[in-house]
Amino acid sequence: MNDNAIRRIVIVGGGTAGWMTAAPLAQRLANKPGGGCEVILVESAEIGTIGVGESTLPTIRFYNAALGLDQADFIRKTKATFKLGIEFKDWGHLGNRFFHGFGDFGPSAGAQPSHMYWLRLAKQFNTMPALENWSVSSMMARDMKFTPPSSQTPAVTDAYSYGFQFDAGLYANYLRDYAVARGAQRIEGMIVEAEQHPETGFVTAVRLRDGRRIEGDLFIDCSGFRGLLIEGLLKAGYDDWSDQLPCNSAWTVPCASSPGMTPYTRATAREAGWVWRIPLQHRTGNGHVYSDAFTTDEGARQVLEDGLDGAALDEPRQLRFVTGRRRKSWIKNCVAIGLSAGFIEPLESTSIHLIETAVGKLIELFPDRDCSASLADEFNRTMGIRYESVRDFIILHYKLTKRDDSEFWRYCAGMPVPDSLRHQIELFRETGRVAIIDPNGFAEPSFVAMLMGLGVVPKRYDPFVDQMDIRAVHGHFAGLRDLVRQVVGRMPEHGAYIAGFTTPSSS
Numbered sequence: 001m002n003d004n005a006i007r008r009i010v011i012v013g014g015g016t017a018g019w020m021t022a023a024p025l026a027q028r029l030a031n032k033p034g035g036g037c038e039v040i041l042v043e044s045a046e047i048g049t050i051g052v053g054e055s056t057l058p059t060i061r062f063y064n065a066a067l068g069l070d071q072a073d074f075i076r077k078t079k080a081t082f083k084l085g086i087e088f089k090d091w092g093h094l095g096n097r098f099f100h101g102f103g104d105f106g107p108s109a110g111a112q113p114s115h116m117y118w119l120r121l122a123k124q125f126n127t128m129p130a131l132e133n134w135s136v137s138s139m140m141a142r143d144m145k146f147t148p149p150s151s152q153t154p155a156v157t158d159a160y161s162y163g164f165q166f167d168a169g170l171y172a173n174y175l176r177d178y179a180v181a182r183g184a185q186r187i188e189g190m191i192v193e194a195e196q197h198p199e200t201g202f203v204t205a206v207r208l209r210d211g212r213r214i215e216g217d218l219f220i221d222c223s224g225f226r227g228l229l230i231e232g233l234l235k236a237g238y239d240d241w242s243d244q245l246p247c248n249s250a251w252t253v254p255c256a257s258s259p260g261m262t263p264y265t266r267a268t269a270r271e272a273g274w275v276w277r278i279p280l281q282h283r284t285g286n287g288h289v290y291s292d293a294f295t296t297d298e299g300a301r302q303v304l305e306d307g308l309d310g311a312a313l314d315e316p317r318q319l320r321f322v323t324g325r326r327r328k329s330w331i332k333n334c335v336a337i338g339l340s341a342g343f344i345e346p347l348e349s350t351s352i353h354l355i356e357t358a359v360g361k362l363i364e365l366f367p368d369r370d371c372s373a374s375l376a377d378e379f380n381r382t383m384g385i386r387y388e389s390v391r392d393f394i395i396l397h398y399k400l401t402k403r404d405d406s407e408f409w410r411y412c413a414g415m416p417v418p419d420s421l422r423h424q425i426e427l428f429r430e431t432g433r434v435a436i437i438d439p440n441g442f443a444e445p446s447f448v449a450m451l452m453g454l455g456v457v458p459k460r461y462d463p464f465v466d467q468m469d470i471r472a473v474h475g476h477f478a479g480l481r482d483l484v485r486q487v488v489g490r491m492p493e494h495g496a497y498i499a500g501f502t503t504p505s506s507s
């Protein structure tokens, strides 16, 4: 083994980020015949975790698969349901409703993207149904159906993807058990101090309130919003994006499940923010994300409580946040992952995805004890692109509103947006094309779903589309729509599909 290899990793914090980091590191490094590396996680029950974070993107499946998790076991233990996308209500205007589904709008009629052919038909026939009718995930969600993708009817059953909705606390416990079983050590205690090498500035140890001192070669800061090491010790600095994403508070409360378990998350725009609804097996998660500059805390709480579709199971809990990102999330031998690295409001369920991305990048760029500054630069560069592309995508949800019924929405419609986003919107409005600024971020169909859902109808479509006979284009859309209807019609109900995992005979 390289003499300079990392021998001990100390993870500060045992929320979703801490355990999502510990699990793959333990899997790869702890208790290995070549000497391995200790993985130690310190958490404090006294401080606790943020305890929200229930809706995910399809990439969570790749993270789980890399750990070798058994999907049925994971679904049972985390009370998970399937997620085909997000239903948006009242965003473009009051009464506006559309679905951002995971996957494409069916296979395309030709070499250009599907929506370009649809635009040609829509310009010719003003009775053309919404593009959403060709999104398999949207149609499954509408009919409350679920079955995993397969290659059975390739034009339909391959054309969608899915993520999960789960209990964040149960997921962290699940990963904790996984990590500990593979050699990670868990230490309960409150960190009161961190030490730095006097010359290099590297973090050398953290000290607990009971006097214990934990040394390490590499420190992962998963301490949540406080950023104990990355900000408290290393003063990374924070880019505050609140002027373009003004929500800064949330009320959350679980309620009893209502009949019919939706295979999707719902986001309903309200006067000064939006309300989420996330169905799990045992309860429904609810929250109201809002800006306290445009409503009162009490008013925001009332909006949440009035909109519940089941009896509240707890007292509402309030959270505050500042949208933005640490200027650097890897400094010297300290890497921040999770809320300590930044936070973008949960409208598209991107926080857990950003944790997956950061953990994957850390493994890809895993350092030795010198922690070369160039590795840190590369980590910070790629994570910067990802955070900013997520930021732009979320701002788009607000900026394109035509709502003018409250001061909040008037502010959102009028606010300046980043140049990258302005370019994205103008390019689509003029030509129907999507500028892919982050190839690993939200893909073209996501932008198309959001832009068209919010009412942007491109003036033109790709001229290559005109090279195809219009009857062939029409035939493609008519045939595909029938096929989608038939295939979705045969799929099981989402609730029944979940019951297949949870009833005793299924294990």
Ligand SMILES: Cc1cc2nc3c(=O)[nH]c(=O)nc-3n(C[C@H](O)[C@H](O)[C@H](O)COP(=O)(O)OP(=O)(O)OC[C@H]3O[C@@H](n4cnc5c(N)ncnc54)[C@H](O)[C@@H]3O)c2cc1C
Pocket: 012, 013, 014, 015, 016, 017, 018, 042, 043, 044, 045, 047, 048, 049, 050, 051, 052, 053, 054, 055, 056, 168, 189, 190, 191, 192, 222, 223, 224, 225, 226, 228, 250, 252, 287, 319, 321, 337, 338, 339, 340, 346, 349, 350, 351, 352, 353
């Ligand atoms: C309102 C809201 C809704 C959200 N919804 C979603 C969603 O639907 N989907 C999604 O992907 N994400 C969502 N998120 C984000 C998600 O909750 C977080 O990304 C995720 O929980 C990770 O949090 P964390 O582990 O970084 O921090 P935390 O959960 O805050 O954990 C911090 C850990 O650090 C420990 N700690 C801190 N200080 C010390 C100390 N001094 N000594 C010892 N230990 C210490 C704590 O004990 C804890 O274990 C949401 C966030 C908010 C605010």
